Amino acid sequence: MNNLRIPLLIPAMCFWFCCFVSSVWAVDPGRHISQYGHTAWRVQDGFLNAGVYTITQTVDGYMWIGTQNGLVRFDGVRFVPWVLPAGQHLPSSIITSLLGARDGSLWIGTTSGLSHWVNHNLMNVDLPGVVTQILEDRNGTIWFNSRGDGALHGPLCQIVATGFRCYGKAEGIPAYASVLAEDSQGNLWIGGASEVVRWTAESHSVYTTRGLRSSEGQSGVTSLVASPDGSIWAGMSFAGPDPKLQQLVRGAWKAFQAPRFEGATLPISALFLDRQGSLWIGVYSQGIYRVHGENVDHFRSADGLSDDFVQHFYEDREGNLWVGSDKGIDLFHDVPVATFAPHQALDVSEVDSVLTSRDGTVWVGSDSALEGLHGDQVSLIRTGKGLPGNQVTSLFEDHAGRLWVGIDETLSICTNGKFFQIRRDGGGPVGWVYAIAEDADRNIWAETLNKGTKSLLRIRNFRVVEELPAPQTPAARSIAPDPQGGIWLGLLNGDLARVRRGRTETFHFEHKQDSRVEQVTANPDGSVLGATEFGLIGWKEGKRQNLATNNGLPCDWVHAFVPDDHGALWLYMQCGLVEISGAEMEKWWKQPDGPVQVRVFDVFDGVRPGRSSPFAAAGRSADGRMWFGHGAVLQVIDPAHLASNPFPPPVHVEELVADRKAYSPIDGLQIPALTRELEIDYTALSFVVPQKVRFRYKLEGHDAEWQEPGTRRQAFYNDLAPGRYRFRVIACNNDGIWNEDGATLNLSVAPAWFQTNWVRALCVAFVLCTTWVFYRLRTRQIASAISARFDERLSERTRMARELHDTFLQTIQGSKFVVDDGLEDPLDAVKMHHALGQVSAWLEQAIEEGRAALNSLRSSTILKNDLGPALKRAAESGVVPDGMTISVSVIGDARELHPIVRDELYRIGREAIQNAKAHSHGSSLEIDLTYGQDLALHIRDNGVGIDPDYAMNGREGHFGLRGMRERAARIGARLTILNSAESGTDILVVVAGNVSFTHPDTGMFSRLRSLYRRAARHRDPS
Structure with a gap:
């Protein structure tokens, strides 16, 4: 709910410092109300559930809206009904007045009393009655008006410590006082039933005026505003024909009268004086009037206001003007690009051509009139009332300041409101004129269409001296003079051509489809630029190149372009208005395929791009402003006076949602164990263009780098391990001014029992021990098995060796004995024969015994590593x-x-x-x-x-x-x-x-x- 990092006193000081600095940051009184950026949130669209009575802004940056059905908090994107903590409640759900105090608290007036919301606690002031207005004076004292039982308290009350003190008739307070104001001297001004009182605790003065009267029990003064010059504006609601807006100057009442102030005698519901000194007037059932000096402007529901019954005005710290009505809430803010449209300071129904003349006049041609804008002066020449035709197709000013006008199928020179037509040889009209230019030799060139034939005409001394029909000269859409002589043509097929000394040279460009060159310009350095559907084309010293989306443009279609006084090029495109600095253009000329840094103004900045006009519509006036027209509107931007929003937006973490359960963002918040999905909602409070507020966030302990969600106001995580984290979020406003401090929130995710460190340590130890035990057991098992096999084999060898010794060797030894015996008497043939027979038998037995032994056990055939x-x-x-x-x-x-x-x-x-x-x-x-x-x-x-x-x-x-x-x-x-x-x-x-x-x-x-x-x-x- 709050910025969890910065103490409350610091943002309070910053808030009021910004309010002081922002005296120059407010809606421009030089523009019509219809030219401001305007957003309306209507009850019928579901944004609010009741009409708006009051609006305020607290130090933390939130807007608070008091309605007929409760209190609503707004961050520029989301309306959130205010829900009090359990056990706390307001005296009434009907909110009649609000005040965001300098100490960061919120005072809430209702139909049944006053409440104070401070440090997340609600304190109700024990005071019955309707609180109509709350005011904090220069000393920080809280004053409020209350309508109730007069026997119990007076209509003006002051907060004293934790209580209050009221003043009534005995202290000079008028009956039924319901409005308050403080002047530059510190005096309180109080509006009552039949008078206005300047009041201090020591003295008071009463001022009445003729016609100021009211019904019994009602206040005749509905609103008071103190001007810096010491005068007091009073809005009144009494019946009768007398003026309802009056100004008290040096003790005397002066009724405000102005030619365009039709609501002079209508009851006034609200008054407000903004930082630029403009007086905003809410008139019952008539919407808004704005008075600045002697200029009066009117804006009502027919122009887009949420409702004609205006209840309240408020100006926030960024200079935005808020309007509370019976059916919604409206926001007005300055935009870089101002729009002139039908019923918006423009009297023509469409814009077909634009010319900015050297005397500062901006000429606008349409299908039924030629209009000239010169400061606050407007001149209009309509069809049948001085304009010899209907469609103004083209406009041009020559070296002598003469105005050339293409009207229907004619070309004329306009002088002092009179038109002199240029004719072909033979007296016929020149045809439809699409483009006009003057070369260095003072020849006037016109691209025309006459009876289906495109022709380029050269005019000298107001006579057509040369005609170059297509295809002899390529059909063109636009013309520009070449500083070195001749002219350049922007062709209908997307190419460029140069006409010089009777010769025509064409330069082809690669593009996907034919697209006319809507505007062409030749610069003193010899470069040529053209506006086409496939980007900005360029030619320089025979080199052709194309600037499009692949270079960084937001889209391809360029309707028109104008250079400013500082060398930057402004492109009026299908998707917005784009600024390219001179340095970036030079870089593009050197690197045609390289990226180009651009600044884009879009619909949120007041640009209304759309269909291309069939006629050229762009120019720069003598004061440096650039004008662009397309179809239905004329738009203007002043590059030298582009105000930027200097206020970094306050950033807040609003809510955490863990597995679809919401938590308040309390520092040190612990998220339950085994949380699978975590959503962190945050916001930044800049109301000029909330759609352009961008964010960066980082969850320290999880994110290695800053995350770039763009304009998204939620962060999502689904893989958080148990541990401590620190969430940081920063934001920038619509002009890229960052609040680097942002908001922070420390949180932690609790571990489940099996995620604790001691359980993990036990598990690791158990796995290691188990692995070691199984390894040792298996090793021993294998070694034991192999050892048993080896022992068995060795036992077998021992047994076989024994058998060989007991059988084979014994037989051999016995055979030896028989042979030895036979050799003792070699001459005894019988004995020798017997011995040999016995030896033969024994040898046969030995062979059998040896073969058996060898078959069962053979000696090792190899040794060691052989x-x-x-x-x-x-x-x-x-x-x-x-x-x-x-x-x-x-x-x-x-x-x-x-x-x-x-x-x-x-x-x-x-x-x-x-x-x-x-x-x-x-x-x-x-x-x-x-x-x-x-x-x-x-x-x-x-x-x-x-x-x-x-x-x-x-x-x-x-x-x-x-x-x-x-x-x-x-x-x-x-x-x-x-x-x-x-x-x-x-x-x-x-x-x-x-x-x-x-x-x-x-x-x-x-x-x-x-x-x-x-x-x-x-x-x-x-």
């Missing part, structure tokens, strides 16, 4: 099929292997090699042994492959493949057999590194080195 060479020897030993090439590669650094792993992997590899040599019928056999993070053996051939059934189940009576799988399972290896009749057999055996290596090395260096060597081998197979 696995690679052993596989190579196994591949090259025995019979190698003719035509088969064998390659053996060791990738990575050889490392010491566990003996069991070494033996089993060798046997798996040897079996695969023998199978490939015997059965693959291939031409190549590749063997790769890779030492990496794991140990991998890869054997592949390009032969006929293995029968799928054999690959899955093995061949009956043979145990090669089955043995390979069993050996791989014993050491925990992964065996993969890929088989294809086209690509042969591919066998891969992978053993985990922590099982294979006696000292595992899983470092990144080893893996990278292995990959490098593999890549090198593929690049160079040799």
Whole structure:
């Protein structure tokens, strides 16, 4: 509700300082009311639910509107009915008067008493009766009028401490006093039933006037205004023909009379004196009159006012004028671009041509008149009343100050209100004149249309001396003199042409479609500019270029353009009025495709762009103002006197909505846990053009940069984690003046129980411990399983060694004994024969026993790190099929292997090699042994492959493949057999590194080195 950062006293001081400074920032009294920016919010449109009685602005910048049905707060965009905290209430819902005090509080007058809203608390003054007006004097004292039971209190009361003191008839207060004013001397002026009283606590003076009378119980004076010169304006509502607006000057009443003040005898409902000294008058059922000096202007519901019954006037700190009526509220503010239209200081029904003459007159041609505007003077020549025709198609002033006018199918010179027609040879009219120009040789050129034929005429000494018909000379829409001689033509097809010394040269431009050049201008530096539907075209030293939306213009269609006195170019476009500085134009000439910085005036600045006029309509008057006409209106801007809004807007955070529940923006607000959607509503209080107020916001703790929502007044978040945040929002007014302090709000999002830090710490610790435990258990499980297998194998070896010792070796030893016995008597043939027979039998037995032992347990074929060479020897030993090439590669650094792993992997590899040599019928056999993070053996051939059934189940009576799988399972290896009749057999055996290596090395260096060597081998197979 409040700016949560700045103490209340500071904005109060700033507010009143701004009010003092803004004495020059107010609605311009030199304009008609209809030329101000005007916005109306009507009850019938749903903006308000009742008529408006009173308006005020508080120090925080909010506008407060008192209605017949409650109090409403307004920020320029949203009307918000004021809702009091629980347990507090106003004496009545009918608000009759309001005052935004200098201390930031709000005084509220109702039909049943007075209330004071301060520091979010409402204090009711125990005073029955209708409070008609509240005033704060220069000393900060609060005064108010009250109509009630006169026996209980007087009609004028003063706030004293927490109570009040009233003054009545005994102190010189008139009966039924209902209006107050303070003059420059500090005197109070009080309007009563039949007099006006100047009053102080020490003395008072009574002033009556003839005709001032009222019905019993009613005030005859409805409004009082004190002028800086000491005079008092009084508005009255009594019956009768006497003037209702009177001025008290030096003690004497003077009725105000003016020719255009038709409401002189009508009852007056409200008076107001603005900062420029203009007197605003609300007249019952007649709308608004404004008096400035002797000039009177009138504005009513027929002109757009919300209602003709005006109840109240108010001027805010930015100089905007507010009008409260019985059916709504109106806002008037100055705009940079003023409009002259029918019934808005313009007496013609349309604007077809515009000329700004050297004597300061602005000539406007229409379909029925020629109007001249010169200051406050207006001259009008109508059809049938001096104008020889209807349509004024073109206007031009020559070097001698003569006015050339194209009227219907004629061209005339206007002198002292008389028209002299220019004719062709033979006496005929020249035709419809679309453009006129004068070259350096004082020739007058006119582009005409006569009986369907376009022609360019050269006029000398008021005679047509040359005619250049189309297509001999291209059909043109506009003409401009060339400072170097000749003329430039803006053609109907969007191109430019130059006519010089009887020669015509055409310059073509690239564009999407034909579009006439509505205006052309040749500058002293030799450059030429043209206004077209596809942008501003330019020609300079043979170079053609186009300025359009791709350069930064808000749209493409340029109707007309005018340079100002400072070198800037002003473009009157389809979407607004655009200013381009001289420096930016120079940059564009040098960089045709580069961006151009522009200033845009749009509808909020008073521009009324629209359809293009069929005739040229632009010019700059002698005072530097620029005039543009199109269709129905004439518009003017004064670049040298563009007032800007100097007041940065107060910024407020208004409300937070968390998961569709609203919260007041209290500093330190805590949002509930698990909030999914957060909306922060904010506003900035600038009422000149609220639609142009722009914002930036940042949620510190979430946003790294300022967010740019434009004119949006809400910030949305749906991903806020628990924690503390600081929301900052700043804003600028319609002229880009930023309030860098803005508003701030500290808030926090509460964590759910599972989002607290201690729960998170416990969860992290639990996950780490669980992971570590599972890892240790799994490692132990694998190590135990492999150790058990190794122990089993070692036990088996021990058993087989024992059996060999007990069988095979014993048999050999016994055979030795028999041989030794036979050798003792070598001549005994019978004994020798018997011994040899026994040895033969025993040797046969030994062979069987040895074969059995070897089949069950063979000694280790390799030692330590000799696995690679052993596989190579196994591949090259025995019979190698003719035509088969064998390659053996060791990738990575050889490392010491566990003996069991070494033996089993060798046997798996040897079996695969023998199978490939015997059965693959291939031409190549590749063997790769890779030492990496794991140990991998890869054997592949390009032969006929293995029968799928054999690959899955093995061949009956043979145990090669089955043995390979069993050996791989014993050491925990992964065996993969890929088989294809086209690509042969591919066998891969992978053993985990922590099982294979006696000292595992899983470092990144080893893996990278292995990959490098593999890549090198593929690049160079040799």
